[in-house]
Amino acid sequence: MASFWAKEAPATLLVAALLIWVMPMMIGTYTLTVLVIYGMLGFSLGLIWGFGGILCFGQAAFFGLGAYTYAIAAINIGDSTLPMLMAVLVPAVFAALLGAMMFYGRLTDVYLGVITLVVTLILFKFINSTAGPDYVVGKARLGGFNGIPGFQTLNVPGRPDDYILGDPFYYFCAVLLLIVYLLVSWLLKSSFGRMAIGIRENETRVALMGYDVRARKTVLFSIGAAIAGLAGALFANWGEIVTPNLFSLGQSAEIIIWCIVGGLGTRVGPIVGAAGLGYLKFLLGQQSMVDNTLLTGIILVLFVLFLPKGLVPAVVSLWRISFGQRRRIHKHGARRIRSGSMGNG
Amino acid sequence: MDLVFVIIVEMFYAVAALVLISAGLAVVFGMMKIINLAHGEFMMMGGYATITAVKLGANVFIAMLIIAPLVVGLIGLVVERLVIRHLYGRLVDTMLATWGLSLFFIGLATMIFGNTTTGISTPISGFTVGNYQVNGYNFFIILVAILLLGLMYAVLKGTRLGLIARGAMQLPDMAAALGYSPERIYMATFFCGSALSGLAGAILAPLVGLVPTSGGAYIAKAFITVIAGGPSLITGLMVSSGLFGFISQIFTFAVSPVIGEVALLLAAVVLLRLLPQGVTGKFFRGRM
Numbered sequence: 001m002a003s004f005w006a007k008e009a010p011a012t013l014l015v016a017a018l019l020i021w022v023m024p025m026m027i028g029t030y031t032l033t034v035l036v037i038y039g040m041l042g043f044s045l046g047l048i049w050g051f052g053g054i055l056c057f058g059q060a061a062f063f064g065l066g067a068y069t070y071a072i073a074a075i076n077i078g079d080s081t082l083p084m085l086m087a088v089l090v091p092a093v094f095a096a097l098l099g100a101m102m103f104y105g106r107l108t109d110v111y112l113g114v115i116t117l118v119v120t121l122i123l124f125k126f127i128n129s130t131a132g133p134d135y136v137v138g139k140a141r142l143g144g145f146n147g148i149p150g151f152q153t154l155n156v157p158g159r160p161d162d163y164i165l166g167d168p169f170y171y172f173c174a175v176l177l178l179i180v181y182l183l184v185s186w187l188l189k190s191s192f193g194r195m196a197i198g199i200r201e202n203e204t205r206v207a208l209m210g211y212d213v214r215a216r217k218t219v220l221f222s223i224g225a226a227i228a229g230l231a232g233a234l235f236a237n238w239g240e241i242v243t244p245n246l247f248s249l250g251q252s253a254e255i256i257i258w259c260i261v262g263g264l265g266t267r268v269g270p271i272v273g274a275a276g277l278g279y280l281k282f283l284l285g286q287q288s289m290v291d292n293t294l295l296t297g298i299i300l301v302l303f304v305l306f307l308p309k310g311l312v313p314a315v316v317s318l319w320r321i322s323f324g325q326r327r328r329i330h331k332h333g334a335r336r337i338r339s340g341s342m343g344n345g
Numbered sequence: 346m347d348l349v350f351v352i353i354v355e356m357f358y359a360v361a362a363l364v365l366i367s368a369g370l371a372v373v374f375g376m377m378k379i380i381n382l383a384h385g386e387f388m389m390m391g392g393y394a395t396i397t398a399v400k401l402g403a404n405v406f407i408a409m410l411i412i413a414p415l416v417v418g419l420i421g422l423v424v425e426r427l428v429i430r431h432l433y434g435r436l437v438d439t440m441l442a443t444w445g446l447s448l449f450f451i452g453l454a455t456m457i458f459g460n461t462t463t464g465i466s467t468p469i470s471g472f473t474v475g476n477y478q479v480n481g482y483n484f485f486i487i488l489v490a491i492l493l494l495g496l497m498y499a500v501l502k503g504t505r506l507g508l509i510a511r512g513a514m515q516l517p518d519m520a521a522a523l524g525y526s527p528e529r530i531y532m533a534t535f536f537c538g539s540a541l542s543g544l545a546g547a548i549l550a551p552l553v554g555l556v557p558t559s560g561g562a563y564i565a566k567a568f569i570t571v572i573a574g575g576p577s578l579i580t581g582l583m584v585s586s587g588l589f590g591f592i593s594q595i596f597t598f599a600v601s602p603v604i605g606e607v608a609l610l611l612a613a614v615v616l617l618r619l620l621p622q623g624v625t626g627k628f629f630r631g632r633m
Binding site: 105300 | 376380428431432436437438440441442444445446447448449450451452453455456542563568569573586601606607611613614617618
């Protein structure tokens with residue numbers, strides 16, 4: 001623990017500060033902001049899937065829930081501070097309830113996938129059908145497939161007229177991502193985090209050792225949802241509109257692809273995957289020769305077939321082979337995480 | 346009285362549609378323990394195959410019942426050879442790879458057919474019962490679903506092929522030891538599953554406007570029907586289709602179609618929560 005704050009945290013801070021400073025020179029801050037937000041969203045699934053072994057097909061549900069909570073609360077309150085907090089809390093509580101229902105029912109892999117998928121679909125279908133004037137929360141109309149435009153965007157706490165826009169908003173998002181990253185790193189170093197990894201590796205053994213697996217999984221799931229909710233609120237601020245598409249299956253698929261491409265079981269991987277693929281999509285969006293979805297699909301298939309561990313672990317092991325001193329290579333690979341519990345239980 | 350008749354027909358139609366939607370996925374999942382998330386896109390391609398064939402002058406029933414299953418079955422065969430056979434026994438990896446395939450096919454269809462709605466008219470006209478209009482095509486769908494279930498039962502139970510397939514499903518090693526290559530059985534199974542998906546897509550195509558993303562509407566329903574159905578292929582399919590079709594139609598009539606869909610999904614969540622170990626325990630019995 002001590003070595004984390006003494007060694008790893010300063011190093012992370014240094015690298016992050018450098019990146020936050022250098023990146024705007026290469027990519028415009030408007031695009032960069034959304035890449036940072038995607039990074040945070042990818043990170044949220046990377047945490048629960050890569051370190052908790054919980055494959056959630058509905059991470060987009062929490063993302064969308066965060067965005068909608070922010071939008072509705074911002075319209076009703078008119079200041080952004082409280083809505084930001086609510087956008088983190090509401091998905092966290094929702095995920096805690098959903099997680100408790102699933103984990104205390106001892107649902108695993110496929111069933112978990114089905115239920116999270118189904119819950120996302122329910123939210124999507126429900127929000128999509130709320131176009132009528134009867135669907136109102138306080139002063140905010142839900143707006144169905146049109147979404148909710150025109151809510152109060154981020155402002156300096158207590159001063160609703162001082163908006164945080166453009167470059168300051170980019171720095172705000174980047175610093176938030178850094179804080180989340182450090183907090184999660186610290187969490188993973190704590191006994192809770194190590195137990196989460198233990199559950200991923202062998203759930204039965206951890207349970208037999210007397211730890212409450214169900215509660216730990218629920219808490220981890222809820223933390224992941226809170227991060228996704230935060231990303232959702234930031235996304236709402238960035239786009240200045242929220243639409244039901246945030247809940248869509250396509251969005252969920254994208255988050256999963258980011259994690260796989262970046263590398264499961266690493267902290268940086270999902271962030272790199274999200275930002276990298278987000279930028280790729282942005283570049284591809286400027287041409288119309290090849291369909292974007294088609295390329296995303298090909299990337300996913302190729303990664304599953306040929307590089308199932310993802311980019312970051314591949315680069316790390318390549319680095320070790322070429323330059324590193326011969327250290328013991330960590331045995332837990334992405335494949336193990338994804339299909340480990342199938343073989344055991 | 347007329348309303349009761351209409352509701353009963355609609356109920357049977359909903360169940361039959363669920364059977365059709367899920368049959369292909371159920372075959373692939375039941376026999377190979379693979380979840381094909383590109384199932385919806387296979388259906389979408391079945392629809393496009395039908396529409397293209399009809400536009401080229403083929404009889405609509407031949408297009409639906411023969412051309413579409415063949416085309417999609419062949420596409421499935423290619424997919425199995427290129428991608429899926431490398432991933433047997435890795436359930437989650439197959440799910441992810443087939444999700445990638447689903448995106449790939451959506452993109453491909455968008456490039457070929459464009460992002461516009463196409464469709465054909467229903468080949469069977471409707472008729473009136475009292476004050477209500479009944480779609481005659483619904484009866485055709487019910488008929489096809491019944492024939493399909495009967496055919497699946499007959500093949501699995503009555504033929505030597507079905508025997509081999511069931512054997513390979515229970516104990517692949519033993520089937521291999523007896524000289525039947527599981528690889529070829531899996532290949533044939535995937536072909537059949539894809540062909541069934543194509544058939545379902547073709548038959549449902551006249552009822553919906555077809556867009557490249559149409560598959561997404563089916564996959565979740567098929568997925569939950571198959572998972573909730575559990576280990577035995579035909580019984581599971583019938584029971585869960587019956588249950589979900591019934592629930593969604595009741596809420597559709599009582600409230601609205603959207604609430605009907607939501608009720609179906611909620612019923613699935615509750616069902617899986619109530620029968621987690623029970624279904625799981627049955628689920629992998631053939632494998633373990």
